[in-house]
Amino acid sequence: MATPATVQTHRAAGTPLDSRIHVERRSAPSLETSEIVFDVENAEVFYGAFRAVRGVSMKIGKHQITAFIGPSGCGKTTMLRAFNRMHDTTPGARVAGKIAYHGVDLYGPEVSATEVRRRIGMVFQKPNPFPKSIYDNIAFGPRVNGVRSKAELDAIVEKSLRAAALWDEVKDRLRNSALGLSGGQQQRLCIARTIAVEPDVVLMDEPCSALDPIATARIEELMRELKTRYTIVIVTHNMQQAARTSDRTAFFTAELDSTTDQRTGVLVEYDSTAKMFSNPSDERTENYITGRFG
Amino acid sequence: MLDLRGKSDTADRAFRWIAIGAAGLVLLILGMIALSMGDRARPVIAEMGFDFFSSTRWSPPDTLYGALPFIWGTLYTALIALALAVPVSLGVALFITQVAPRWLKKPLIYMIDLVAVVPSVVFGLWGVLVLSQHFGLGRSFLTAGIILAVMITPIITSLAREVIETTPVAEKEAALALGATRWEMIRASVLPHSKGGLVGAVMLGLGRALGETIAAALVIGSALGQITPNPFAPGNSMPAVIANEWGEADDMHKSALIALAVTLFVITIVVNLIATAIVQRSMRKSRGKAT
Numbered sequence: 001m002a003t004p005a006t007v008q009t010h011r012a013a014g015t016p017l018d019s020r021i022h023v024e025r026r027s028a029p030s031l032e033t034s035e036i037v038f039d040v041e042n043a044e045v046f047y048g049a050f051r052a053v054r055g056v057s058m059k060i061g062k063h064q065i066t067a068f069i070g071p072s073g074c075g076k077t078t079m080l081r082a083f084n085r086m087h088d089t090t091p092g093a094r095v096a097g098k099i100a101y102h103g104v105d106l107y108g109p110e111v112s113a114t115e116v117r118r119r120i121g122m123v124f125q126k127p128n129p130f131p132k133s134i135y136d137n138i139a140f141g142p143r144v145n146g147v148r149s150k151a152e153l154d155a156i157v158e159k160s161l162r163a164a165a166l167w168d169e170v171k172d173r174l175r176n177s178a179l180g181l182s183g184g185q186q187q188r189l190c191i192a193r194t195i196a197v198e199p200d201v202v203l204m205d206e207p208c209s210a211l212d213p214i215a216t217a218r219i220e221e222l223m224r225e226l227k228t229r230y231t232i233v234i235v236t237h238n239m240q241q242a243a244r245t246s247d248r249t250a251f252f253t254a255e256l257d258s259t260t261d262q263r264t265g266v267l268v269e270y271d272s273t274a275k276m277f278s279n280p281s282d283e284r285t286e287n288y289i290t291g292r293f294g
Numbered sequence: 295m296l297d298l299r300g301k302s303d304t305a306d307r308a309f310r311w312i313a314i315g316a317a318g319l320v321l322l323i324l325g326m327i328a329l330s331m332g333d334r335a336r337p338v339i340a341e342m343g344f345d346f347f348s349s350t351r352w353s354p355p356d357t358l359y360g361a362l363p364f365i366w367g368t369l370y371t372a373l374i375a376l377a378l379a380v381p382v383s384l385g386v387a388l389f390i391t392q393v394a395p396r397w398l399k400k401p402l403i404y405m406i407d408l409v410a411v412v413p414s415v416v417f418g419l420w421g422v423l424v425l426s427q428h429f430g431l432g433r434s435f436l437t438a439g440i441i442l443a444v445m446i447t448p449i450i451t452s453l454a455r456e457v458i459e460t461t462p463v464a465e466k467e468a469a470l471a472l473g474a475t476r477w478e479m480i481r482a483s484v485l486p487h488s489k490g491g492l493v494g495a496v497m498l499g500l501g502r503a504l505g506e507t508i509a510a511a512l513v514i515g516s517a518l519g520q521i522t523p524n525p526f527a528p529g530n531s532m533p534a535v536i537a538n539e540w541g542e543a544d545d546m547h548k549s550a551l552i553a554l555a556v557t558l559f560v561i562t563i564v565v566n567l568i569a570t571a572i573v574q575r576s577m578r579k580s581r582g583k584a585t
Binding site: 091114115117118119124131132144146190194197 | 394396462464465466467468469470471472473475478481483486487548
């Protein structure tokens with residue numbers, strides 16, 4: 001087994017491991033200087049007796065895009081859903097360890113899951129607009145959070161659609177069903193719907209996997225714009241996407257537990273995206289990024 | 295030479311004809327029912343004309359056959375039944391699908407399906423003994439409405455439950471991820487998604503309530519000529535009249551009872567057509583306009 005040191009000697013730091021992957025040269029804010037949104041300590045997620053993820057510890061910084069990459073079944077989506085308590089709705093699912101959000105334990109006894117999800121929004125793999133009009137899709141979140149005034153709702157709908165770069169395409173048919181939009185438009189509508197409740201964090205679970213390359217490019221552009229106001233955590237199967245968009249990247253993989261014969265997700269390496277894609281410390285990360293595994 | 299003839303399609307052809315035959319048989323039976331019933335109902339319509347539907351006097355000795363009180367009784371008891379059964383059924387269906395812990399689901403579903411197979415005469419007798427006598431409701435529109443409600447609740451519940459369970463998880467999570475409570479999620483995702491199917495479930499329950507004979511006959515009171523919105527008054531419904539009077543009816547009286555049956559048949563068909571229209575409209579609406 002090659003040590004990380006051997007890997008480094010072969011390559012000048014900063015050169016991408018895989019020439020097909022372009023890593024943007026941007027100054028990734030370091031975690032020491034930025035405010036910490038999530039502080040995860042030894043988190044584990046169980047489905048009944050099955051441990052899907054174990055021993056995850058990481059810090060996620062404010063106004064950064066953090067990408068979770070890794071092969072299928074490595075627990076990255078499971079981990080993402082632990083950040084806004086989506087596992088609460090799955091019978092038998094349980095989160096252990098500690099996930100602190102701005103210093104508050106997300107799974108503390110006083111914490112309401114609905115309040116958590118209002119602040120920590122989620123965009124899903126498949127666009128999932130409600131079978132309602134475009135307007136009502138955006139207005140749903142503000143309405144359940146107590147906004148009643150028509151003028152206020154109108155303003156929120158326009159603002160959110162503009163922020164999601166969808167306004168010009170739909171402004172003349174806000175009353176039409178959202179299901180008449182294209183897949184890419186639907187996903188941008190879901191992003192607009194998420195930011196309409198003015199969350200602090202937006203979690204994205206493979207938001208582009210059902211979209212074509214043009215729609216994907218639009219969403220990625222949108223993510224970079226949204227980063228100035230929101231903290232984004234994105235799960236992606238697409239390494240180019242992680243390299244293009246994220247500031248920091250976490251690589252997960254599945255380990256076979258020989259005693260139970262179950263595959264459990266673990267966090268292998270977590271660092272700035274530039275470092276992860278040019279000079280990773282762990283051999284498993286390098287193998288995955290260069291396409292030798294996964 | 296390449297042989298592309300494949301295996302014999304005798305079985306396919308036979309299946310096709312069996313399927314066509316089965317479908318045709320249903321239409322044939324329906325047509326025969328409509329024809330023979332319509333034919334036997336003709337004498338009373340010839341005698342009474344439109345008065346059969348609008349007159350309130352039903353007096354076989356005077357050959358006066360006005361069916362309006364029975365039409366009223368049928369519709370009124372069915373509406374009472376719906377008003378009671380729909381909220382309960384929806385509540386139970388939502389409880390089973392959205393709220394109940396996993397261990398409670400199966401026994402609940404089983405118990406509700408059990409209610410559906412209780413013979414209607416048992417409900418009727420229970421109505422007589424418990425509602426009419428013990429609770430002093432007497433024989434009335436309300437008593438009949440309550441019994442019918444109990445009878446249609448399991449049908450509406452199990453259909454509603456199946457419809458509700460088809461709501462995609464993604465649509466429910468969309469609402470929850472925006473900070474919606476469980477009830478807000480149900481209103482935003484589950485109910486809009488299931489609307490068409492729920493209307494269908496309710497209409498099926500209505501169909502059953504309109505046609506229910508024996509339970510209604512036992513508790514509705516068999517009073518003649520009552521058209522009143524007073525739920526505590528005794529009345530009568532079309533199927534109950536038919537069941538009660540058929541035994542001692544002469545030819546014209548029989549023709550009148552058959553005409554009642556045809557009227558009931560037409561009402562249920564109309565109810566079903568309306569239900570189908572509502573279901574299709576709501577499905578079209580939720581699919582949205584293609585761009």
